[in-house]
Amino acid sequence: MGERLAVVSGGGTGIGAAVARVLATDGFDVVVVGRRKDVLTDTAERISWDIGRPRAVRPVVADLTDPEQVSGVVEAVADRAVDAVVNNAGGYLGGDTGGLAGTAAHWRANLDANVLTAVLLTEALRPALRRPGGRVVLVSSIAAQRGGAGPYSAAKAALHGWAYDLAAQLGPDQITVNVVSPGYVADTEFFGDRMTPEGHAKRVAATLVGRAGTPDDIAEAVRYLAGPAAGYVTGQVLGVNGGSVLGR
Ligand SMILES: NC(=O)c1ccc[n+]([C@@H]2O[C@H](COP(=O)([O-])OP(=O)(O)OC[C@H]3O[C@@H](n4cnc5c(N)ncnc54)[C@H](OP(=O)(O)O)[C@@H]3O)[C@@H](O)[C@H]2O)c1
Numbered sequence: 001m002g003e004r005l006a007v008v009s010g011g012g013t014g015i016g017a018a019v020a021r022v023l024a025t026d027g028f029d030v031v032v033v034g035r036r037k038d039v040l041t042d043t044a045e046r047i048s049w050d051i052g053r054p055r056a057v058r059p060v061v062a063d064l065t066d067p068e069q070v071s072g073v074v075e076a077v078a079d080r081a082v083d084a085v086v087n088n089a090g091g092y093l094g095g096d097t098g099g100l101a102g103t104a105a106h107w108r109a110n111l112d113a114n115v116l117t118a119v120l121l122t123e124a125l126r127p128a129l130r131r132p133g134g135r136v137v138l139v140s141s142i143a144a145q146r147g148g149a150g151p152y153s154a155a156k157a158a159l160h161g162w163a164y165d166l167a168a169q170l171g172p173d174q175i176t177v178n179v180v181s182p183g184y185v186a187d188t189e190f191f192g193d194r195m196t197p198e199g200h201a202k203r204v205a206a207t208l209v210g211r212a213g214t215p216d217d218i219a220e221a222v223r224y225l226a227g228p229a230a231g232y233v234t235g236q237v238l239g240v241n242g243g244s245v246l247g248r
Pocket residue numbers: 009010011012013014015016033034035036039062063064065088089090091092113117139140141142181182183184185186188189190191
């Protein structure tokens with residue numbers, strides 16, 4: 001058993017799987033949470049095998065928009081202290097079907113997927129956070145800072161305001177709360193079939209470094225914020241975007 005425990009939402013794919021891998025490599029036991037059991041199990045087994053530590057990464061199936069299913073994550077953690085909660089689950093939910101009802105459904109879906117998932121998981125694990133030394137990391141998006149995706153942009157921006165409050169509430173317990181805001185990251189399930197060669201080229205051209213981000217780029221930022229070196233960093237938004245947005 002590792003000395004530290006991390007819970008990573010959306011840890012079965014993309015950025016979350018990369019985060020699970022770096023944290024497991026650093027000695028954390030990692031619980032990866034998502035809705036698809038097969039995807040989570042594959043990722044958990046692959047990382048555990050690669051780092052040579054059986055069950056270093058464990059899958060827990062839960063739809064984090066559902067309060068009842070979130071309690072399953074608390075049960076899986078049992079009575080261990082949680083050193084890091086990485087709220088990475090989310091994504092852009094398309095499909096405004098028109099009319100006010102369609103608008104409401106579109107906004108609710110994006111707020112549920114990106115805000116409620118993080119709020120419910122963090123609140124459920126809040127009593128179990130290690131005191132002192134716990135870490136909460138929220139994964140937002142460059143869209144929170146520059147718009148471009150309607151309710152998804154707004155939902156990710158909501159995480160920033162909430163992070164500031166949570167950082168104030170948990171600071172006296174020496175628990176830090178920070179946001180990692182990724183720019184364009186290719187090679188995840190995020191864009192599905194929405195990405196085109198033109199869209200890819202446009203996003204790469206918007207960076208200062210002339211390339212798309214990788215899941216590892218984001219995972220390294222999370223690794224720092226989830227680790228012991230970042231104890232004096234709280235209430236911050238760290239952009240990892242190749243310079244697509246500057247200084248905020
Ligand atoms: N890729 C980018 O360019 C980019 C840029 C900025 C921000 N981001 C953000 O980075 C995060 C990770 O995205 P990604 O690029 O790695 O895409 P991804 O591969 O689609 O990852 C999203 C993960 O969230 C999980 N998830 C979604 N809804 C969930 C729910 N209700 N309950 C539990 N798990 C849920 C998904 O698993 P299941 O479907 O199995 O539940 C999936 O593993 C997201 O929050 C995304 O908005 C991505």
